[in-house]
Amino acid sequence: QESNAEKALEALKEMQCDCAKVLRDGYCVPDLPARELVPGDIVELRVGDKVPADMRVAVLKTSMLRVEQSSLTGESMPVTKSTNPVFMDDCELQAKDCMVFAGTTVVNGSCICIVISTGMNTEIGKIQTQIHEASLEDHDTPLKKKLDEFGGRLTTAIGFICLVVWAINYRNFITWDADDGSILNFRFSFEKCTYYFKIAVALAVAAIPEGLPTVITTCLALGTRKMAQKNAIVRKLPSVETLGCTTVICSDKTGTLTTNQMSVNKFFTFGGKTTTSRVFHVEGTTYNPKDGGIKDWSYYNMDANLHALAEICAICNDAGIFCNGHLFRAAGLPTEAALKVLVEKMGVPDEKARNRIRHEQLAADCSIDRSTVKLGCCDWWIKRSRRVATLEFDRIRKSMSVIVREPTGNNRLLVKGAAESILERCSHVQLADGSVVSMDETSRQIILLRLHEMSSKGLRCLGFAYKDDLAEFADYYSDTHPAHKKLLDPVNYSTIESNLIFVGIVGLRDPPREEVHKAIEDCKGAGIKVIVITGDNKSTAEAICQEIGLFSDFTDLKGKSYTGKEFIALPNSEKFEVLSKPNGLVFSRAEPKHKQDIVRLLKESGEIVAMTGDGVN
Template structure:
């Protein structure tokens, strides 16, 4: 095959099939697959050769202070030996000092080798993310469990819900109306991504914008499809990340403490050497031997024995002046520091990280899961009041999937009006999500946005007072938990029993909505719809008021609704429109697949017409909210002189809104020159990039890919900054490895991120980083004080000796 002139995502499916010389219904032949494997190799990540043990051991002694101590141990041993020879005694006591020095150095070397051997585990963790097998079309037949390592470019692969993607592939055909893939660990995007088959006509395309591509290591969460393999092994996106991690490990630089200790060792060596030389030279008169004749000195002779004697004295002074206990004291300080940090939920994986954290000048933080809770929640919802000109915005408290976390502000509507009942019904029934408890957190099954809607329903309650009291008593008694993990959502269950779901019209990217047909208590069917607000308004004919009356949507009403949508979106909220329809025509008495109108539901092309003449109910605003303690932590960083930069894979408007909310930026602040997408920043010249990074104040970089994060960290390090980088996904691993100190999330972090990091946060909380920095500064200050003490002691000792 010739080199491909364009990226696969910009090709049509037909062009891809032609380029790879394969048919969608036949696949590759076994012979052709073997030929391509000879060219492209196996579909697996390369195993990087680690450093041999002997090299790791030698590197532990490549340190100025260690070299000084080695020389001191050797000289101490020689002096002890010579002293034993001269006195005809060679007791062990004479060798205590050199033996102790060597034991200290060996212990430090063992710790260093252990840390180095753990450094490359991130690459092994990447391999664990790879799929083991896949359903592949070969010789016209599907092989259900072909080993993933045998895939080659051009292979036809079928993916279903729950499958892990075995290679980078171009989506060729959808077998369901919707295909969603969970790729947050690779891109940092919080929500599952909707995929399709249409080409993307952008040459330099961001990873998040490649909507017709699925990537190795990601997971299908909704739908099924047939794909064409386009990249395998090290050519996949996850393979590129492995290369970046390996390159970053080669760029690892000395910690600030090691640099200062090397500088201290060099100066100490020079100072002690000069002093010893002076001590030896000022005794030059004692090198001479005089014969006494008639009581007067005569016949001056040079005495080699006396010269050697005073040289040994000078050397002994040098050995005594060298602080042999310094490495042990430093190691002890760092070890005690790790214990203190562990109590504050900061688990240190490498001892030098304790000191590096204290020197940090810039914190580059991921947004999702670190600054935010990584749990979608409804913040507010909007409906019309008694007139089309009267609006109601109802605020909701709570930032997690725990139904008891917060509630609805000023909620006195126990007897919910018809409009609020419609909102609760749609959120509960037009929903496929669930909630479970993992022992630490309430988590979502299905789409995070749908789980947040179910939590909203629990906070709203139900209009039936008897049912409401029964649900409340059950909640108080059972605390929501059916068993060790399953969460009982009583209000949602009540709505689902009341409005029995009998059919689903799945989401698609054309109409941007999904809906369900539900049998109402009255016996007739109702269509419950949720989706993009603009799309529902285009197909909507009426709007429901608070009292349940229906008013035709005129232009002023439409503009009012769009204005409210704009206001909610500007706050960084993800907005969903809610609507319903009572007049369903042929489907009004639909009950099962045997109904004559069932054929209408088999063709997704009919869904838009079914979802027409809708009755618009309201808008729900959701977001991944910031953690409550983050604004204060940001303020503490500013007061401590630490610059904070947010680097996220999320979209620009959401990132900016969150940064304003956590007080990284003030609410009215102009963000020109402070907010960039990764692509925008990389397009600037190096001089412009440095100028932006040098400017005071916070920065936010959105839509950042792994290479963008790594380049930002590299630029900061080249400017002399001590950089702490936080992250939780595979996409963060290269930057975590390159940063002076990489900080991974312990709860939501991937194993790849944890292994690439120097420190792990047990609570995934940004404020923990700030606490750890304060502890690191204290430890660093203590070590500097000890080194000053050592210097003073050395000077006093030399002065007394002289």
Template sequence: MHMKVPMEEKPFPAWSWSVDECLEEYGVKLEKGLSSNEVQKRREKYGWNELAKEKGKPLWKLVLEQFDDMLVKILLAAAFISFLLAYFEGSESGFEAYVEPLVIILILVLNAIVGVWQENNAEKALEALKELQCESIKVLRDGYFVPDLPARELVPGDIVELRVGDKVPADMRVAALKTSTLRLEQSSLTGEAMPVLKGTNPIFMDDCELQAKENMVFAGTTVVNGSCICIVITTAMNTEIGKIQKQIHEASLEESDTPLKKKLDEFGGRLTTSIGIVCLVVWIINYKNFISWDVVDGWPTNIQFSFQKCTYYFKIAVALAVAAIPEGLPAVITTCLALGTRKMAQKNAIVRKLPSVETLGCTTVICSDKTGTLTTNQMSATEFFTLGGKTTACRVISVEGTTYDPKDGGIVDWTCYNMDANLLAMAEICAVCNDAGVYFDGRLFRATGLPTEAALKVLVEKMGFPDTKSRNKTHDALVATNNMVDCNTLKLGCCEWWNRRSKRVATLEFDRVRKSMSVIVREPDGQNRLLVKGAVESLLERSSYVQLADGSLVPIDDQCRELLLQRLHEMSSKGLRCLGLACKDELGEFSDYYADTHPAHKKLLDPTYYSSIESDLIFVGVVGLRDPPREEVHKAIEDCKQAGIRVMVITGDNKSTAEAICKEIKLFSTDEDLTGQSLTGKEFMSLSHSEQVKLLLRNGGKVFSRAEPRHKQEIVRLLKEMGEIVAMTGDGVNDAPALKLADIGIAMGITGTEMTILVPLFQLSLRVALFIIT
């Protein structure tokens, strides 16, 4: 039992405690929740559950920053001197004498206005974080559930109920599962592509990676499967997303000058010195025109000084200085950069800050996230296999396409318009033993539910209808239905057909023990059948038969089992997530199950019976899925290599998946030794500073997996200290601190992070027009 101490002085992290210890520590009961009085006390201590609002720069400071540039300072000095000269010459030249200083001032003022405008539109990263917080949540207070309590009112110790679709309002410890499984989508926070399975068991590790905290749910993530009761552990700025905000703020304080600004400042300094020396020399060499004297016995006497002539030649020297100063240079540079951003915008690359165009050309290292950047962040079936005419023959079939669009790609050399028994069983399991869906949001096809299940439904659509008769009968009705529904709704014709054919009557949810999910369906002949999908090894252990292509059942033997495991290993080595498919026809007391009034229904309420129901299975086949690389990535990697730019991958995903993707995009060769080339974030941070620097040299450190936001930020910081110009690409909240710290931060894709707000195109067009006019 942990010793009780004040909440802000916990000696051990909450994930290593049991549920009872957490409840005792926070002085709360799971069935009662906090009292109103206790909530008030804790709010006074911890404050509201909301991210701190950073104070923006005052307008006057933003304006002054626009003039903090060597060339601009030179122009200001030139304008001031030109004004003085114009003042003295005003009576002779009239208003024309003031044209030059007024033009210089106008250029600088317009430059400052656009700079302030752009700055105000750029600093919105922290506001984007606030949008990730949920607005209300179901909370237990005074023994009663408050269904829609504002999330900002949560305090540590609150008891919260989470359901499918809920956005997590704070970092919380899972106390009890209300369903057999609980999964959360936390890729934006961790970079892990797959939803994470959560549980209640303590994790006995003090230094635990974010991804490994399987009994914790984090603010800003979303529940995609199941429901649970949680204890609020930390709120506001103490949450993981709050820590990311702190890192973003710290990174903003470390912003350094771009290579272009450094060069311009250096040029401005040299130009100032040169002009000053030249002007001084010009003024001095004319000294005889305003100073005269007589020489007596070698000494000057009768010295005469003409102030008027001295001023005249001083004006000449100043005029020379003004003429030498390139007052049009800032306008020309800004115009060129603005035209560059406009050209990039035509290629769907919108630039937030104009100097980034030049900095991008100086880049020496690109640090790229994997999920959603190198990959599509959309699961898709890549290949599947079933047995052929005998137990020693496997049919491996490849699938093309990288998105949830059923028309994106297809099955390679697919001629099975009349499917055999194995393919029929596979299509039925993928379509019916499935809770996911696919919809079109006007731009992209997206998944509802688990990404793997959505990918299986897309696979069914690519397989098509089981025979010509079914295809012709369903096509007209499907076209009519799709014409009547909302354009954002997508009817998956083949999956609809299978679900109408095989009526689902019961569901055996996934759990950690058996690692599978199954459904009982009523077949057209009136008989019940069990359809199962899950971990391949787990299904093989519970399978007694395999089904051949002609539909015959053969007892599974060691040779057949070895063949299946060999195929599984081949698919897994490609970085594929493999799902086994199986079925069962003889269901015993469940053979006539129809509803919750059936005598055997009580067994379906107890997950301990599920393993016995899912026994003596008929193994059908395996589907390999993955988050595939974007089609353009391989060429981009080659272009970077030819340009002398080093590419590094920093991802929150697991090591084997990251390595497999990097081999596929040719960052690694197939047989390359990855020692020193591939490390986890934890392994990198455990190295000394000198070892880290050595690793980041040209020949090492290409892939960093299981990387948390602080790991990404530290890698970028070290590269900058080594003199590299670093570009960081990413599409998740976890990438934001590194994006902010890097010389160039690039938010990727239509579904990219809101953490890097980009300047709209109309602003770029205005800035181009503004400086062309001036």
């Protein structure tokens, strides 16, 4: 336990920032050590910075600020922050949009913040305190309890037998005079009494199972060896038996049941008519472009509509992918990295470029430095259509766009964003052959139906559109253009992104690991109840739990799915009732303290609880 706590504390230390850019007493300190921060300091954060303390967002220097805080809250997507105050007293961490927390990372935008809490008073510091307190708790394992119980019973039995053996030999050291039969007329032999007492003690010594510790240690060592063969390393021998006694497994979701890598699951576009639609299913669960592909896909079948989708995914995108050992990681927003992987799976329509990209990829695979992943198809689209301006994402219009110079010499606006928001601003639809028709009520209902189908399966849906009639931006080339002043004010972005041409919808998710479904079935077969505790939102958690088989698709989740706040608000009797229900449970929007309370309640109910996860939260 102490070793686990030390490792967790070391992991927490690695998450913490070393220094920060601080404004103090009117002077700018570019690299102030984070440990010297005090409440009231003014800190500037930029893309890629680790947050050094819990801070209130005072001023946004860009139109959008997004923070990756999955290490603290378990949310699979970066969270958008703002300066708007939160007025709820008992507010969960995920809802504190005006706060940035120590140990999290800025992935988009920059801002000025005011330090609120430092050190052990931060949210990550509170986790450190909980870990330290948990390490001081000493709980006996089931094996130790059973051995203590067995030892107590064995001692009682041996003591009783020894007393009986000593007592039944009383005639050998106590004798009566047979003449008068008086009870007081007896003879006592201390020497013989001691002799038979020694026999009783010798019997007790002989009855003690001296080989029991050796046998138990050997059995546990064999169990440890067998588990090691299955890639399960056990540090303490009693843990082998404890694992075998487990009745409840509490599991994190993000990064444990799922890969913590966003990937495209399917995408939808129109066919040859506004009454027909096409849904393409995408395989693969990582950022590796070679992981899976698109079902029934051929590069030669890429029509004008799919060209437009690939172009928007590749160019309206600021992410990248790098390889850390054998693990592919996203540089930038996970959703944008997933879109670039989709483009690589879609390919390019130019056969010569396709062959060249294939040869370049083979050369990159043989190179010594493989940390940078070559995205040949994305590079082809980026070189084909030069990006000349960017309209940054904001919370109001829920989209971002870029103006690009097409090979024809004309400018085009490429837009991606929340599907509902994009749909509201679309007036036309692009069909498979590239023709553009007005969006009628039928085509709008088809889009909404597909959107509902994808959203109900826990997919995050992004809409894609473009616009060719750019009016004063038709010949825009750089910041020296007369129309550039309109791009300086985000208020104008919604007007620019109007009367769009709808291209398609892409559904993304943090997919479950391939081995999870079988593991859930094995747990059910072994009589072990599985409880999922995650910081992610409720609908996503429920969709993942249904997909991995914790619940069936038609299960009524009332009474089986709670947010951390809802569960903690229940009376103790109802909490125990909920936790005693058979089959699985899911708790979403759970904070570290909620996880600790749930595990404590389960242990008080007599359950043997195992907790599994990939993070310190």
